[in-house]
Every structure is written in C-alpha cells, then in structure tokens.
Amino acid sequence: MEYTKLNNGVEMPMLGYGTLHIAPDRTKNCILKALGCGYRLIDTAASYLNEKEIGMAVVESNIPRKEIFLTSKVWVQDAGYENTLKAFQTSIANLQVDYLDLYLIHQPYGDYYGSWRALETLYQQGKVRAIGVCNFSRERFMDLWLNATVKPMVNQIEIHPFYHQDHTTALLRKCDCAVQAWGPFNEGQSDIFTNGILTEIAKKHERSVAQIILRWHYQRGLITIPKTFSESRMKENLAIFDFNLDEEDFTMIKQLDIGHSEIIDHQCYTTAKWLNKHKIHD
Numbered sequence: 001m002e003y004t005k006l007n008n009g010v011e012m013p014m015l016g017y018g019t020l021h022i023a024p025d026r027t028k029n030c031i032l033k034a035l036g037c038g039y040r041l042i043d044t045a046a047s048y049l050n051e052k053e054i055g056m057a058v059v060e061s062n063i064p065r066k067e068i069f070l071t072s073k074v075w076v077q078d079a080g081y082e083n084t085l086k087a088f089q090t091s092i093a094n095l096q097v098d099y100l101d102l103y104l105i106h107q108p109y110g111d112y113y114g115s116w117r118a119l120e121t122l123y124q125q126g127k128v129r130a131i132g133v134c135n136f137s138r139e140r141f142m143d144l145w146l147n148a149t150v151k152p153m154v155n156q157i158e159i160h161p162f163y164h165q166d167h168t169t170a171l172l173r174k175c176d177c178a179v180q181a182w183g184p185f186n187e188g189q190s191d192i193f194t195n196g197i198l199t200e201i202a203k204k205h206e207r208s209v210a211q212i213i214l215r216w217h218y219q220r221g222l223i224t225i226p227k228t229f230s231e232s233r234m235k236e237n238l239a240i241f242d243f244n245l246d247e248e249d250f251t252m253i254k255q256l257d258i259g260h261s262e263i264i265d266h267q268c269y270t271t272a273k274w275l276n277k278h279k280i281h282d
C-alpha cells in the first residue's frame with residue numbers, strides 16, 4: 001500500500017474500501033474479505049447505516065486497531081456543535097473504537113460551521129486523528145478554510161474519468177488539503193467499464209479498465225475508495241501500483257471529462273432540500 005501525508009503529518013492509505021450501498025447483512029462479510037485482501041482504509045458514514053457491522057468485522061479480523069484507517073461522516077440531520085459531538089459518540093460506539101482516523105462533514109448543508117467547531121474540539125481532544133469535509137465546492141471550501149482554526153485535511157468529492165474537477169483539486173492543493181475521490185468509477189454508470197477510450201488504454205497496458213481508472217486517480221495524487229462486493233474485484237482494484245500511465249493516456253482520458261456530475265448536482269436547490277429532509281434516525 002502507498003500512503004500520503006496529510007497536512008498534520010498523519011499518514012493515510014492512497015487506496016481504500018468504500019461501503020456505500022453495502023447493506024448491513026452483507027457488510028461484515030465484505031469488510032472481512034477486504035481486510036483479508038489487504039485494504040487498510042475503510043470509508044463509511046453514519047448515513048450508510050453499516051457502522052455496527054464494520055465494527056464487528058474489525059474486531060473479528062484481529063488486525064491491530066492502529067493498522068486500520070477508519071473514516072466516518074456526520075450526516076446533515078446532526079449538523080451543529082452539540083449534535084455533531086453526539087453523532088460522533090454514536091459512530092465510535094457503533095464501530096467499537098475509541099477514536100477515528102478521519103471524521104468528515106458529509107454534506108455542506110445545515111449548520112456545518114457548528115459541526116466544524118465540534119470536529120475541531122474532537123481533534124484537539126485527540127478523539128480523531130484528522131478532520132475534513134465532503135462535497136464542498138470551491139467557494140464553500142475557501143470560506144470554511146479562511147474561518148477554521150484547524151484547517152480541513154481532506155475534501156472528499158466526486159471525481160472519475162467523466163468528471164475531473166481540475167479547478168477544485170488545484171485549489172485544494174493550494175490549501176494543503178488532500179483530495180479524496182468518491183465514486184471513482186462513476187458508480188459504474190454511463191458504461192464506464194466498456195468505454196472505448198478506457199478499453200483501448202487497458203489493452204495497451206494489459207490491465208482491466210477498473211485498474212486504468214484507479215491508476216489514473218493515483219497518478220493524479222487522489223486518494224480513492226472503490227466499492228465492490230466481489231473479492232476478485234477487491235484484489236483487482238488493489239493491484240495498481242506496478243505500472244504507469246503515460247502522457248498520451250492522460251491526454252486521451254482528458255477528452256472524457258464532461259465537466260459536471262451525472263450522479264448529484266450540489267448546485268441545485270432541490271439537492272439541498274432532499275439532503276436536509278433525509279433522516280437517518282428518530
């Protein structure tokens with residue numbers, strides 16, 4: 001595994017395992033398989049409703065806690081200082097741990113400034129090793145960055161060959177904030193795995209399209225968290241550290257950028273409405 005250093009010196013794996021849409025009854029088995037394959041970064045969120053099963057798998061794996069990099073996220077419903085502190089306690093109880101490696105604000109909605117102050121408190125108390133945000137656009141990120149006491153260490157945003165987010169990643173780099181790509185495969189949509197350009201590059205390197213995509217992320221310095229149910233794909237997705245994409249490959253993939261998401265539009269007011277309405281607990 002390759003690691004990157006966050007702005008506070010904490011080392012984070014460059015490739016991890018994503019757990020969105022892994023239902024609780026499948027989670028424990030998936031996590032045990034992923035840990036068995038060598039994944040050491042697990043990305044979850046309170047809203048994925050699978051923290052308990054991830055906690056059980058981590059305990060059952062017998063892998064020392066310090067070898068596993070655990071990320072969770074506070075949901076919009078729990079925005080605000082006190083609510084976020086409470087949500088954090090629930091997450092670590094579910095995960096059966098006494099600290100998180102990374103705690104993120106899941107969405108830039110609700111009282112996320114209150115949440116950020118709570119994350120700063122948790123960080124200063126040593127209960128989280130790093131803190132950050134998800135889905136923060138450039139202007140929201142800059143505003144938070146300017147007003148934060150502890151600067152965000154990670155922004156987890158949608159990035160894949162159809163949506164490069166070059167301006168946002170450049171700004172984050174200037175702010176010494178690591179960029180983590182969610183949906184690294186565009187959630188499998190728009191026939192990404194049979195795309196002509198990606199298939200041609202895959203043939204050239206004798207690799208799968210999935211490996212070409214993950215290598216592209218890696219060479220751009222992005223931390224990725226692909227999700228798969230399949231153990232053979234878990235292994236395939238990890239095997240990307242022994243080949244190189246060249247300039248020609250990058251130029252070809254550049255053509256695929258459509259410049260916006262086909263999964264979610266964070267600029268749209270209906271997204272703000274929908275995410276504010278989505279409740280994950282009573």
Ligand SMILES: NC(=O)c1ccc[n+]([C@@H]2O[C@H](COP(=O)([O-])OP(=O)(O)OC[C@H]3O[C@@H](n4cnc5c(N)ncnc54)[C@H](OP(=O)(O)O)[C@@H]3O)[C@@H](O)[C@H]2O)c1
Binds near residue numbers: 184193229
């Ligand atoms: N912060 C946020 O707002 C946010 C939003 C979305 C996601 N995330 C995080 O990012 C993680 C990854 O994103 P995602 O789960 O949405 O989508 P993704 O990783 O881009 O794509 C997952 C899809 O790709 C398929 N797949 C995986 N490996 C493959 C391979 N080697 N060959 C062919 N197909 C393959 C999976 O199918 P199978 O499972 O059938 O193999 C699944 O359909 C999430 O799990 C979550 O942890 C965060």
